[in-house]
Amino acid sequence: MLCVLLAYVGLFAAALTVASERSASVELDARGVVVRRSEDGAHPLRALAGREPGEVVDLVRDETGAAYVAAHNGLFLASPDCEVLDRVDFDFGEPPGVPIAVAIAGEQRIWLLTDRALCAVETRQFLWSELQLPSLEPPLRSLRKLDNGPYEIESSAGVAQVDLDGLGVAHWPSARVLNGELRPDGVRALAFGEKLTLELSTVAGVRWMWREAGRFRWLPLDGKPAHIDLPRPGRQAVSVVALDSTLRASPEQRIELDVAFPPTLSKQALVGGIAAPLLAFVLLAATLARRRERTLRAGWRGLLSALLGCLLGLQLLAALFPHSKGWPFVGFTMYTRVSERDSLSYRHEFLGLTPDGRWRALTPPGGAFGKYETERALQPFIHDADGRRERFLREWNASRPAERLVGIADLCRRRRLTPDGPVDVPRIVMFAHPPEVAHALP
Amino acid sequence: MRFLELWRAFWFRPAPLSRLAVFRVLVMALVCVEFIAYEPMLIAGSELAHARVEGAFWNPVFAVSALGLDPPTPEFARSVVVFGLAAALCALVGLATNVSCAMAGGALVYCAAMVYSFEKVHHDKVALAFTLAVLPLAPIGARWSLDCALGRVLRAWRNDSVAGRPELSEFARFPLRFTQATLALGYGAAGVSKLVVAGPQWANGYTLMSFLAEFDQPWSRWIGGDVVRMTVFSVFALAVQLAFPALLFWPRLAWGLVPAVVVNHIVNWMTLDTGPYASLWFLTIAFVPFERVPGWVRETLCSASWLRRALGLLVPLAPTALMTWLWFAHYLPAWVAIVFVPLGATALLALSRTTRLRLGFDPRRRRSRVLAAVVESMDWSDRFELVALASPERATFDGLVRVTGAGVGERVGALALARELPLLAPWARLWRAQVA
Numbered sequence: 001m002l003c004v005l006l007a008y009v010g011l012f013a014a015a016l017t018v019a020s021e022r023s024a025s026v027e028l029d030a031r032g033v034v035v036r037r038s039e040d041g042a043h044p045l046r047a048l049a050g051r052e053p054g055e056v057v058d059l060v061r062d063e064t065g066a067a068y069v070a071a072h073n074g075l076f077l078a079s080p081d082c083e084v085l086d087r088v089d090f091d092f093g094e095p096p097g098v099p100i101a102v103a104i105a106g107e108q109r110i111w112l113l114t115d116r117a118l119c120a121v122e123t124r125q126f127l128w129s130e131l132q133l134p135s136l137e138p139p140l141r142s143l144r145k146l147d148n149g150p151y152e153i154e155s156s157a158g159v160a161q162v163d164l165d166g167l168g169v170a171h172w173p174s175a176r177v178l179n180g181e182l183r184p185d186g187v188r189a190l191a192f193g194e195k196l197t198l199e200l201s202t203v204a205g206v207r208w209m210w211r212e213a214g215r216f217r218w219l220p221l222d223g224k225p226a227h228i229d230l231p232r233p234g235r236q237a238v239s240v241v242a243l244d245s246t247l248r249a250s251p252e253q254r255i256e257l258d259v260a261f262p263p264t265l266s267k268q269a270l271v272g273g274i275a276a277p278l279l280a281f282v283l284l285a286a287t288l289a290r291r292r293e294r295t296l297r298a299g300w301r302g303l304l305s306a307l308l309g310c311l312l313g314l315q316l317l318a319a320l321f322p323h324s325k326g327w328p329f330v331g332f333t334m335y336t337r338v339s340e341r342d343s344l345s346y347r348h349e350f351l352g353l354t355p356d357g358r359w360r361a362l363t364p365p366g367g368a369f370g371k372y373e374t375e376r377a378l379q380p381f382i383h384d385a386d387g388r389r390e391r392f393l394r395e396w397n398a399s400r401p402a403e404r405l406v407g408i409a410d411l412c413r414r415r416r417l418t419p420d421g422p423v424d425v426p427r428i429v430m431f432a433h434p435p436e437v438a439h440a441l442p
Numbered sequence: 443m444r445f446l447e448l449w450r451a452f453w454f455r456p457a458p459l460s461r462l463a464v465f466r467v468l469v470m471a472l473v474c475v476e477f478i479a480y481e482p483m484l485i486a487g488s489e490l491a492h493a494r495v496e497g498a499f500w501n502p503v504f505a506v507s508a509l510g511l512d513p514p515t516p517e518f519a520r521s522v523v524v525f526g527l528a529a530a531l532c533a534l535v536g537l538a539t540n541v542s543c544a545m546a547g548g549a550l551v552y553c554a555a556m557v558y559s560f561e562k563v564h565h566d567k568v569a570l571a572f573t574l575a576v577l578p579l580a581p582i583g584a585r586w587s588l589d590c591a592l593g594r595v596l597r598a599w600r601n602d603s604v605a606g607r608p609e610l611s612e613f614a615r616f617p618l619r620f621t622q623a624t625l626a627l628g629y630g631a632a633g634v635s636k637l638v639v640a641g642p643q644w645a646n647g648y649t650l651m652s653f654l655a656e657f658d659q660p661w662s663r664w665i666g667g668d669v670v671r672m673t674v675f676s677v678f679a680l681a682v683q684l685a686f687p688a689l690l691f692w693p694r695l696a697w698g699l700v701p702a703v704v705v706n707h708i709v710n711w712m713t714l715d716t717g718p719y720a721s722l723w724f725l726t727i728a729f730v731p732f733e734r735v736p737g738w739v740r741e742t743l744c745s746a747s748w749l750r751r752a753l754g755l756l757v758p759l760a761p762t763a764l765m766t767w768l769w770f771a772h773y774l775p776a777w778v779a780i781v782f783v784p785l786g787a788t789a790l791l792a793l794s795r796t797t798r799l800r801l802g803f804d805p806r807r808r809r810s811r812v813l814a815a816v817v818e819s820m821d822w823s824d825r826f827e828l829v830a831l832a833s834p835e836r837a838t839f840d841g842l843v844r845v846t847g848a849g850v851g852e853r854v855g856a857l858a859l860a861r862e863l864p865l866l867a868p869w870a871r872l873w874r875a876q877v878a
Contacts, residue, residue, distance in 0.1 A: 214499075234501060267508045297612070301454055304579060304613075308453060308620055311572060315624065319631035324563040327503045327555065328571040332632035336639035339652035341669075347656050365490065371656060371715045373561045376499070415655040417648045421667035422655035 023442075024080040026067035028059040034069055034078060034085050045078055045085040048418060048425075051342070053085060058101045060110070063438040064429040066123070068110050070099035075112055075121070079426035081442055086416065086425035089344070090126045092220070095119045101143035103151070109247050111151070111164060113143040118153065120247040124382075124412075124428055125217060129245050131167065132205070135160040164246065172250035173201035175208065175240050178225055180257070187235070188255060192262040195227040196238065196255065205245035213237035213254070214376040216430075232325065233261045239383070252383060277313060281306030345415045345422065348375055348430070352396070353407035353437050362408070365392075378410055382430045389433035407437030457615035459608070460824075463536075463585035464732040465618060466543065469573060470534035472724050473546050476570070477527045478773045480553050481520075487560030488519045502559040514556060522549050536587020540578045547574030566721045568628060573621045573725060580617045591819035598815035599808060621728035626687040628722075629703065633683030645680055647673035654713045661712040679706055689729065696729040704761070718768055736793055736824075743793075788822055791862065798824065799862065800845035801854060802831040813842055820863050 024038035026045070034056055035042040047053055053071035061067045069076040075088045075095075097114030105111050105120060112119045112128070116138045121128045137157035144152045150163040178197040180188035190196065200208050200221070209218035210228055213236065221228065221240060228238060235258050242250040263269060285302025314329050322331015339345075348371075351359045364377040380388040389408060397404050410430035415422035432438035491500050491513035500513055514522065526549025532542035551574065554567045583589040636644045643649075647669040654666035666672060682702045689695050707723045710716045735758065742754030770776065803814035814828050829845050842854045 234507060236501070261504065261507070270504070270508050301450070301612070304576075304616060305449065305453065307579075308576065308616060311575065311620070312623060312627070315572070315627050319627060322635075323504075325501075325503045327505070327558050327563050328551070328568045330563065330565060330568060331635065332565065332628055333635045333639055334565065334632070335653060336636050336644065337649070337652075338640045338643055338646070339648045340646070341648055343648060343652055345652045345655035347658070373499075376562075417651050417655065417669075419669045421663075421669070422651060 025065060026059070026061065026078040026080055028056060028069075032056050034059060034067070034076075036078070036080065036083060038080075043083070045083060047076075047085050047087075048342070048416060048423060051087045053087070057099065060102050060104050062104050062110075062123075063435070064432060064441050066426065066429065068102045068104075068112075068123070070102040070112065072098055075099055075102070077426045077428075082424055082426045084416075084423060084425050088126055090121075090128055091217075092127065095121075095128050095130065097138075097140075100140060103143055103145055105164065105246070107248065111143060113140055113153070115139040115141075118143070120245065122247045124430055127218065127243070127247060129207075129243070129247050131164070131245050133160070133162060135162065168244045168246045168248045169203050169206055171203075172242055173203045173206055175200050175242075175253055177255060183258075186256055187258050190230070190257060190259045192233055192260045194259070195229050196257065198226045198228070198240065200224075200226050200240075200242075203242075203244075206242050208240060208242055210238055210240045213239060214379055216375075216379060216382060230257065230259055232323075233259045234325070239385075252385060254385065274310065274314070278306055278310045281309050339417060341417060341419070343417050344425070345417070346375075347371065347413045347415075348378055349411045349413060350374070350378060350381075351409045351411060352405040353409070353440055355404055355406050357440060359409075359440075359442065378430070381408070381433075382410060384431065384433075389431065393433070407440070408433050409437065409441060411441070453616040453619055454612045455615055456610035456612045457618070458731075458733045459581060459584045459611050459614050460586065460733045461731060462580060462582055462611075462614040462617065463587065465727060466536075466539070466577065466582040467534055467586060468727055469570075469577065469725070470530050470543065470546065472570070472721060473530040473550055473574070474527060474534065475769050475773050476550060476567070476721055477523050477530065477553070480550075480557055481523045483557045483560070484514075484519045484523065484553050485516050487557060488514050488516045491560065492516065499560055503555050503563060506555050506559050511556075513559070519553075519556070522552060526550055526553065533582075536583045536589050536591075539583030539587050539589050543574070543582060544578035547571075547578065550574060565628070566717075566719045568722070569621060569624045569725050570721045572624045573617065573728075576620050577617045580613050581611050582617070584611065584614075586822055591816065594815035594819045595812055598811035601808070601811070618728045621725050622690060625722075625725060625728070626690050629683045629686035633680055633686070636680060636683070645673060645676035647671075647676060650676045650679070657714050659711075659713050659715065661709065662714075665709065665713050675709070678702075682706055693729065696726075700726045700729055704764075708764075718772070720765070720768055724765070736789075740793055788863075791825065798827045800827045800829055802829045802843045802845045803841075805830045810841060817842065817859060817863065825862055 024036055027035055027037050027042070029035050029042060032055065034045045034053070036045055052073060053069065053076050054073040056069055056071045056076075058070040059067055065080040067078040069078060069085065073087065075090075076085050077088050078085050095112060095114055095117060097116030099112060099114050101113040103111040103113075108123050110121050110123060112121050117130045118133060118136060118140065119128045119130050133153075135157065136153060136155040139156055141154040141156075142152075146152055146161065149165070150161045153160050153162055176199045177188060178199050179194065180190040180196070182188050188196075198221070208221040208226065210221045211218050212231060218241065230236065230238070235256075237254055237256050239252045239254045241252050264273075282303060285305050286299070318326055318329035319331055322333050324330050350362045350364050352362045353359055364374060364381060380386075381392065393405060393408060409432040412428040412430050414425050414427060416425045429438065429441060432441060487499075492515055502511070526546050529542045529549060530546035533539055533546050550567075551571050554571065558564065640649070651666045651669065651672045654662045654672075665675065682699060685695070686699055686703065689699055703726060704723050707716075707719045711718050739754050739758055742750050742757075745751055745754070766782070770779065801814070801817065804810040817826055818828055831843070831845070842859070844852060844854055
């Protein structure tokens with residue numbers, strides 16, 4: 001117990017030590033200009049062409065140093081290591097109205113007040129949700145956190161005190177899988193093409209989302225019952241989660257699945273699909289060889305022709321109906337995504353904090369192969385499935401006492417595409433563990 | 443019947459066995475490097491899969507799933523790599539060539555399928571997998587192999603004929619053609635997919651910029667630093683991919699398309715995290731008529747035009763230097779460079795001489811026959827012409843003699859032979875005693 005206590009004390013000390021070393025911060029100066037203040041002085045942040053903020057009205061910073069800026073042209077993001085003030089692109093549409101104020105809500109969320117609505121905004125995927133408060137009437141005017149906890153919100157209906165943190169649901173609703181056979185190993189078997197069907201209990205203000213294991217982005221899950229169209233056959237997993245109106249998330253419910261392969265990819269079809277044309281080619285070749293010349297060489301030529309024709313035909317078929325899992329019979333649809341001006345590109349950095357306050361690059365288990373594998377391997381950390389972050393730290397420190405870490409974090413580096421090339425825009429901190437080390441981020 | 447004739451001409455028109463042999467040696471060298479390069483990923487994946495820790499990923503490709511294969515244990519994975527590497531080395535030097543080539547191919551396809559089941563599927567070994575599927579069915583050991591050398595020596599020992607080996611075979615072309623067709627299909631389909639799935643706006647510059655912007659590779663910032671530049675690169679990449687299948691029918695396009703494809707891959711490597719992808723573009727060697735290379739280089743180097751002379755240096759040296767750097771900087775230990783010494787010396791000798799040496803042997807004498815068989819099978823640079831001197835009036839002799847326009851000359855010593863055939867150098871001293 002004492003050791004744990006000492007470890008935590010050490011951890012806080014380390015965090016505080018390095019926190020004081022953050023060399024820059026984002027601020028709103030007296031003229032209403034967003035500046036980056038560092039040892040070199042205060043420099044205004046630049047905006048990208050066509051994405052200017054207009055009049056800036058409010059700015060808040062979270063523990064990672066990220067600054068959320070309410071401006072007339074939208075919500076903007078800045079970070080201490082970046083010279084650009086970047087407009088946020090919300091997932092699933094824009095919140096209504098012109099931003100007026102912004103406040104930190106915790107748990108990677110902010111409150112965004114516009115002249116027409118009070119919204120909760122999740123700051124990694126930039127999901128948003130409008131809070132339905134009868135005490136507020138547009139136009140809304142200001143948002144201020146009071147010392148004793150609640151927020152004071154001024155609207156045309158007057159000033160109201162609202163405990164925004166207490167608005168969430170008391171009990172999470174549940175999701176129940178309706179189809180598929182549950183095997184003893186906890187995996188649910190589905191037929192090919194069968195959608196995963198879920199019964200979702202409903203609570204006012206709660207919405208359901210789902211994601212494929214290995215992917216970050218949450219997608220809406222609607223319907224009674226709700227259906228998930230599974231992307232491919234074979235073993236896979238999906239997670240479902242409930243979000244309340246404040247965008248707090250229920251614990252993830254992970255569903256392990258084994259989707260049957262289509263009949264065209266069954267063992268019989270694979271064997272038959274290769275053997276039948278091969279046999280046909282062989283018979284054809286044998287017939288032709290018999291007509292023209294009856295030699296061993298002609299027979300061998302016929303067999304080879306059959307094999308080559310079959311392999312080429314199957315390759316052509318795979319090119320027309322691609323599926324990477326058919327390797328080596330694959331299609332070639334890679335790199336066919338289209339990007340436009342102002343699109344974003346992402347790159348994750350998995351970092352470990354050493355006791356002397358330095359951040360070092362790490363590779364998550366299973367992520368050594370490349371960028372896309374690393375992003376997939378980071379998902380359990382980002383969503384902290386089963387306390388993954390803490391377990392990683394514990395296992396790392398047990399196996400590498402000389403390279404001890406006191407924290408880990410995932411920085412999502414982002415670049416926006418412009419006519420003059422990609423421009424670094426503010427990073428997003430996907431997680432920092434323990435939360436205190438967020439102060440130490442560069 | 444016209445189609446059948448075209449089909450037969452496409453796959454089975456006689457081709458030089460030496461071209462196939464060079465192709466086999468290079469492909470097997472590539473397979474060796476691939477085993478070395480893939481081992482860490484295979485072992486890491488199998489260790490993770492069997493440790494049952496989070497982060498382990500097992501999403502088998504269909505073939506692995508259909509065959510009911512499980513993730514290999516780390517020990518088994520290591521055994522497969524060692525076995526495959528040994529088989530590839532045997533196929534490289536030409537020992538039980540076809541069987542060892544088939545075994546190396548099977549092992550590599552297994553390793554690749556397993557690694558792709560542990561991670562995202564990549565396209566780098568598609569063409570290699572298909573090449574390895576058909577290569578063992580061709581007479582790959584008929585030249586440049588221990589099989590060939592041992593067979594000739596054995597026949598010479600048994601008093602069979604030494605001279606008169608066939609240069610061409612109707613079965614020497616189809617592995618090269620199949621590799622070419624697979625590459626053409628792959629590149630062509632990649633180009634068509636971009637047009638069909640994404641449309642022409644794929645070449646808007648921003649699309650390629652977005653891929654580059656995800657990485658911090660050495661050239662990413664410069665190449666991806668401007669949308670006009672990116673648009674030019676996009677159009678270039680698309681044009682090369684779409685035009686590549688034309689190579690099957692107009693081989694001369696290889697002069698433009700093969701370097702263009704290699705440049706594309708190198709730019710990808712330096713700007714994305716695709717890695718070198720060498721197992722794919724290396725196979726464009728299937729478009730190279732190797733038996734004509736020494737003559738072409740010699741002719742070009744003797745040209746009056748300095749541009750042509752520069753081309754004669756650049757064409758063989760640039761890809762050799764690139765592959766040597768790539769393999770040695772990333773995968774191979776330095777001592778493997780020893781292998782390149784006799785190969786380089788052979789290549790230099792092949793280029794330096796314009797006329798072949800005529801050597802006479804006595805077919806009635808076993809030692810002379812065997813020596814002739816050894817020399818002929820090791821004559822990779824085609825420097826010797828062997829002449830049977832079997833007229834009954836001549837006195838018999840034990841070794842080899844030089845034959846010139848003026849008649850039969852002096853006996854040829856082992857060291858003199860070794861100078862001409864550097865691969866024989868290690869045997870020269872032992873041999874000297876026998877010849878003398």
